[in-house]
Amino acid sequence: GRLVLKMDYPTVVPFLQNATREAARQKVWTAFQDKGGPDNLARLDEVLALRFELAQLHGEPDYASFALRQRMAATPAAVESFLSRVRDAVLTLEQRELADLRTEKAILTGQPVADVRVQRWDTGYLQERIKRERYAIDQEKLRAYFPTDASVAFAMRVAEQLYGIRFDPVKLPVWHPDVRAYAVYDRSDAASGGKGGKGGNAGKGGAFLGTVYLDLVPREGKYGHAAAFGIVSGSTLAGRKPTSVLVTNFNAKGLDHDELETLLHEFGHVLHGVLSTTRYADQSGTSVKRDFVEAPSQMFEEWARRPQTLALFADVCPACPRLSPEQLKQLDAARTYGRGLRYSRQWEYASYDMRLHTGQPKPALQTWIDLEQTMPLGYVEGTIFPAGFGHLMGGYAAGYYGYMWSEVMALDMLSAFHGDLMSPETGRRYRQLILSRGGEVPPQQMVERFLGRKPSPDAFFAEITGKR
Numbered sequence: 001g002r003l004v005l006k007m008d009y010p011t012v013v014p015f016l017q018n019a020t021r022e023a024a025r026q027k028v029w030t031a032f033q034d035k036g037g038p039d040n041l042a043r044l045d046e047v048l049a050l051r052f053e054l055a056q057l058h059g060e061p062d063y064a065s066f067a068l069r070q071r072m073a074a075t076p077a078a079v080e081s082f083l084s085r086v087r088d089a090v091l092t093l094e095q096r097e098l099a100d101l102r103t104e105k106a107i108l109t110g111q112p113v114a115d116v117r118v119q120r121w122d123t124g125y126l127q128e129r130i131k132r133e134r135y136a137i138d139q140e141k142l143r144a145y146f147p148t149d150a151s152v153a154f155a156m157r158v159a160e161q162l163y164g165i166r167f168d169p170v171k172l173p174v175w176h177p178d179v180r181a182y183a184v185y186d187r188s189d190a191a192s193g194g195k196g197g198k199g200g201n202a203g204k205g206g207a208f209l210g211t212v213y214l215d216l217v218p219r220e221g222k223y224g225h226a227a228a229f230g231i232v233s234g235s236t237l238a239g240r241k242p243t244s245v246l247v248t249n250f251n252a253k254g255l256d257h258d259e260l261e262t263l264l265h266e267f268g269h270v271l272h273g274v275l276s277t278t279r280y281a282d283q284s285g286t287s288v289k290r291d292f293v294e295a296p297s298q299m300f301e302e303w304a305r306r307p308q309t310l311a312l313f314a315d316v317c318p319a320c321p322r323l324s325p326e327q328l329k330q331l332d333a334a335r336t337y338g339r340g341l342r343y344s345r346q347w348e349y350a351s352y353d354m355r356l357h358t359g360q361p362k363p364a365l366q367t368w369i370d371l372e373q374t375m376p377l378g379y380v381e382g383t384i385f386p387a388g389f390g391h392l393m394g395g396y397a398a399g400y401y402g403y404m405w406s407e408v409m410a411l412d413m414l415s416a417f418h419g420d421l422m423s424p425e426t427g428r429r430y431r432q433l434i435l436s437r438g439g440e441v442p443p444q445q446m447v448e449r450f451l452g453r454k455p456s457p458d459a460f461f462a463e464i465t466g467k468r
Contacts (some may be wrong), residue, residue, distance in 0.1 A: 003374055007035050012028060015028055015125045017377060022122065026239065034384050038387065039387075039415075040388065045363060051144055051357065055060075060252035064076040064175065066355070067398040068398060069350065070289065070290075071290055082404075083350055083351055083401060086123065086346075089464055090465065093422065093465060094341055097340045098377075100130060101122065101126040103115075104126045108129070114415055118381060120377050123377070125361070126302070134333075136330055137330055137334040142331075144252055144253075144321060145322075146257070147254045148216065148217075148230055148251065150313065151260055151263055152214065153314050153317070154299050155263055155312050157194060158264075158303050160422065161312075161427075162264075162422060162423075164424065164428055165275070167183075168183045169181070170182060170211075175215075179214065180214045180363045182212045182214070183208060184209045185205070186213060208241060209242075209274060209318055211242075211244075215247045215248070216248050216249075217248075217249065217251075222247075224249060226247065226249065227269075228244055228270045230245075230284070230286055230287075233276075233388065234273075234276045235280055235281040235284065242275070244285070246270050248263065248266065269297045272286050273286055275353035275436055276438075278438040286438075288443060289443055290396070291405040292373040294445075295407070296435060305332060306421055307325060308420070312408040339464060344375070348375060349389075349400050351460075352367065352368055352386075353365055353398060356392070356400075365386055365387075368386045401435075407460055408459075411459035412447070412457075412459050413450060414459070416451055434447075
């Protein structure tokens with residue numbers, strides 16, 4: 001009667017969304033918060049002190065000032081101003097959603113609403129219940145609509161039609177039998193200026209662009225999250241073609257809709273890498289400013305949501321069931337539910353990151369506790385979340401805000417398609433002006449050229465407040 005659960009996202013997230021026993025959810029959630037253990041807290045404090053020392057050696061007042069010199073935001077003040085706007089925008093929606101969760105838990109437990117307290121381990125489960133009741137969306141049942149192999153073929157078909165490229169399977173040495181390799185080519189008809197066929201092998205020929213490896217399903221000892229890795233940076237000067245690897249831990253039989261969005265998100269990173277044509281390797285692909293790096297992948301998530309783009313599933317999987325227009329509307333409503341809590345949490349992570357790296361070094365755990373206690377759900381006594389907050393060690397130091405900053409760019413760039421997400425003309429302009437340029441052009445300049453105007457945050461704030 002016992003279950004052994006790994007502390008990875010593909011295990012923990014669905015468990016917290018579906019486990020009916022609150023005690024079980026609490027146990028798993030608490031264990032997940034304590035990843036890394038107490039020793040990591042000492043390591044984190046040491047790292048923060050060393051980062052502060054590094055900034056001082058460069059004549060900067062703190063690490064945030066040092067790091068942000070190389071990012072779009074440029075200064076801690078700009079980041080703090082942005083985060084303040086985010087907090088103000090989502091506060092009301094967050095409170096409304098928490099009231100919904102309290103009502104749902106009261107119904108579930110038979111208690112008066114006034115006596116109910118929503119705990120952090122409850123939110124995923126209660127949100128999933130509300131989505132099923134209000135929108136008739138059961139993520140697990142969606143796997144029949146998005147078989148894993150068909151979903152990968154769908155992502156490739158979208159890219160082929162949009163960017164004028166072709167994916168050909170190739171036999172190359174791989175690190176596990178599950179791994180697949182693909183050569184990416186510029187379709188000859190696209191290269192000569194034509195619109196091309198309907199993807200696939202239409203327009204055989206064309207220049208070799210790079211290589212993509214796909215490592216999609218879980219196995220013992222494998223990296224437990226979803227990510228794209230650029231393992232060879234391209235360089236036109238050296239004649240070197242880029243290589244990217246997509247690593248996920250998907251169910252081999254099918255994806256739910258959240259996972260389909262994850263696939264397209266990470267595939268967006270892969271495309272950013274493999275379509276790069278920069279002169280120098282250190283500017284290739286995703287070697288862009290940290291607060292822009294997520295923008296192309298965040299934008300590509302939209303292709304998992306629209307009837308126009310999802311219709312391409314019929315090309316790659318004629319036998320797959322189809323979601324009706326009404327189901328797609330319900331799916332989008334379910335997707336947007338909970339965004340107040342979600343963006344509030346993103347604000348919290350980003351604010352915590354900035355507090356650690358602005359001014360004198362501060363104790364990592366106590367800084368987290370002080371911030372967490374100001375949030376509606378509070379701090380759970382004894383938990384040590386910072387010990388496992390890997391982003392602080394993974395390149396996002398004084399940069400976690402970049403997820404939302406990038407989304408400002410992503411949603412604004414989406415407007416250039418004017419609702420036609422499969423426009424080959426717009427897609428190839430986007431490939432030329434954004435994806436191919438890597439880090440050799442400042443992001444602000446690239447986006448302005450693509451949009452024909454300065455970037456605007458309006459679409460982002462409409463998204464996070466439920467108005468888009």
